Amino acid sequence: MATTEKLVSPSSIGHFGIRTTPEKFEAMVKWHLDFFGGREVLRNAKASFIQWDEEHHRMVIVQDDSHEQIPADKRPTAATVYHIAFTLNSLEDLATSYEQKKARGILPHWPVNHGMSTSMYYFDPDGNEFEMQVNNFDTADEALEFMKTPEYATNPIGVDIDIEEWLARVKSGEDEKTLKKRPVIGQRLSRYENSIYWKKPEEA
Numbered sequence: 466m467a468t469t470e471k472l473v474s475p476s477s478i479g480h481f482g483i484r485t486t487p488e489k490f491e492a493m494v495k496w497h498l499d500f501f502g503g504r505e506v507l508r509n510a511k512a513s514f515i516q517w518d519e520e521h522h523r524m525v526i527v528q529d530d531s532h533e534q535i536p537a538d539k540r541p542t543a544a545t546v547y548h549i550a551f552t553l554n555s556l557e558d559l560a561t562s563y564e565q566k567k568a569r570g571i572l573p574h575w576p577v578n579h580g581m582s583t584s585m586y587y588f589d590p591d592g593n594e595f596e597m598q599v600n601n602f603d604t605a606d607e608a609l610e611f612m613k614t615p616e617y618a619t620n621p622i623g624v625d626i627d628i629e630e631w632l633a634r635v636k637s638g639e640d641e642k643t644l645k646k647r648p649v650i651g652q653r654l655s656r657y658e659n660s661i662y663w664k665k666p667e668e669a
Contacts, residue, residue, distance in 0.1 A: 482526070483526050484528075486530075489591055511528060553599050560636065563585060573628070574586060581602060601647070
């Protein structure tokens with residue numbers, strides 16, 4: 466039986482939690498404080514609570530002897546959270562974020578223009594993947610229209626970015642709309658195809 470009932474949706478994301486092992490706990494806390502520009506608002510024997518905005522905490526990292534790492538060779542195909550993305554306001558902010566993280570030993574493994582966003586992907590010490598992105602369109606409707614185009618159907622992955630060249634262009638003051646426009650490279654149906662960063666495991 467069909468229903469027109471409006472289902473209740475969240476008003477915002479409150480926080481997320483990550484499990485880690487005791488031997489990785491301190492490295493994980495430091496990485497996430499540096500990555501998010503956060504502050505530790507509470508620490509107890511098992512957990513660190515991290516805040517970076519008006520919310521009392523946006524993430525919690527929990528350690529326990531019972532937690533087990535996913536083997537590195539299994540992580541790319543493990544049925545788990547794929548990645549979590551966070552949005553910045555401008556390409557200038559993304560460039561500054563890149564430089565600040567680089568100064569702290571945190572480098573992206575995949576800078577890419579998806580078309581609807583310009584993004585940098587990072588792995589934390591446990592191999593969890595985080596994305597810093599800037600929206601390439603002014604509205605969500607414009608982004609969705611792009612995602613319905615034949616170009617996006619041919620390449621739903623994106624075009625890899627040469628990070629130093631991109632950084633120089635941002636710093637030169639080049640128009641952000643020009644920088645955000647994704648080049649056309651033809652088919653790319655996986656991260657590995659037409660990539661300057663990704664190699665299939667058997668090719669690595």
